[in-house]
Amino acid sequence: MTKITKISDRADGIEKSITLAITELAYELSKENKPVISFSAGEPNFSTPEKIKQAGINAINGNKTRYTAATGTIELKEAVAAKLKRDNGLDYGAADIVVANGAKQAICNTLMAIINPGDEVIIPAPYWVSYPSQIKIAGGTPVVMDTDETTCFKITADQLKKVITDKTRALFLTTPSNPTGAVYDEEELAKIAEVCVDKGIYVISDEIYEKLTYGGKRHVSIAGISEEVKNLTIVINGVSKAYAMTGWRIGYSASKPEIAKAIGKIQSHFTSNPSTPSQWASIEALNGDETEIEKMRVAFDERRLYMAEAVNNIKGISCFVPDGAFYVFPNISRLTGKKSRSGIINNSADFCKFLLNEKYVACIPGSGFGLEGYIRLSYATSMENIKKGIDLLKEWVENLK
Ligand SMILES: Cc1ncc(COP(=O)(O)O)c(C=O)c1O
Helix, strand or coil, X not given: CCCCCCCCHHXXXXXXXXXXXXXXXXXXXXHCCCCCEECCCCCCCCCCCHHHHHHHHHHHHCCCCCCCCCCCCHHHHHXXXXXXXXXXXXXXXXXXXXXXXXXXXXXXHHHHHHCCCCCEEEEEECCCCHHHHHHHHCCCEEEEEECCHHHCCCCCHHHHHHHCCCCEEEEEEECCCCCCCCCCCHHHHHHHHHHHHHHCCEEEEECCCCCCECCCCCCCCHHHCCHHHHHHEEEEEECCCCCCCHHHCCEEEECXXXXXXXXXXXXXXXXXXXXXXXXXXXXXXXXCCCHHHHHHHHHHHHHHHHHHHXXXXXXXXXXXXXXXCCEECCECHHHCCCEECCEECCCHHHHHHHHHHHHCEECEEHHHHCCCCEEEEECCCCHHHHHHHHHHHHHHHHCCC
């Protein structure tokens, strides 16, 4: 007799990503040879710089292909520590760093290391899609904290105080932000840090878009505000976005040694070390000169300004000009109730589905990031695509009835 199998409550409790539905529809349309323009990318459309690729190739040819320490090679951890000192003024030693399979795993490890069942973790909305599921997998309870456009979707210390309870264990802080592109400045972080220190809650500081800031805006890590908040902070970063290395899967966490030890233990049983050649390539990324990185940043900057201005020229849509990452996050709420060929637009998912069906332009509904009435457009695509896609968006929006 076959046993009836059942999936776990853990797997059952996490939702399929809403962004997946759009990605699947876009894929179906391209298979039918429809000219799909996608603004849904979450990764740079550049190739990994040659020197970094070469370092990976050299590692393979030099037989650096075996297991390393589960938490990463000492050489890479030292390169990360040097980077944190150089770019962020933060003092961490190699023992405080755990190299993971991308920032994503670094976050999952962190949650596993600091969360007990029932603990609450605050996520400011709009948030990166994976945070709620990652918290649930770790047995925690996500507490979504709404923000709004008046603060460019950044949380304030007063708002934070109101959502902290006896069960609050940690706060997610993402700067620069996916999906909004907002960047916190030092003064804002200092006020948030004060609350976290006062209440004794951890800060999971996701700084994966650190290198992508524009218009003179500088990334600041909350861990640099004071020694007290540094002790409560787990800095998350990696090479994916800055060095166009999404497929190499290298991220890391930096934290006080007790937490790093717990994170390392967890990773050692889950996955062991991240790919060895990728670790060697990442050393080149972190230690090498940043000419190629700067070229990418400048290209993103040009697209950012074009896209934000073009979106603001569409009647019924508006967005603030983001300071970081590679996304704009326009407000489409004034178009609710309008009608397209496909039907009445009731929410951001309808907006994205109908637009994709009618004009073959793919973007992501705000509901996927925990905020209705908005869409996310990625400018990690060519300027030519951006111009064509925004023209199509404008034509479609301005013909809604
Ligand atoms: C805010 C944020 N954090 C973390 C990640 C994960 O990055 P990685 O590729 O290093 O796992 C992403 C990727 O989209 C992201 O947007």
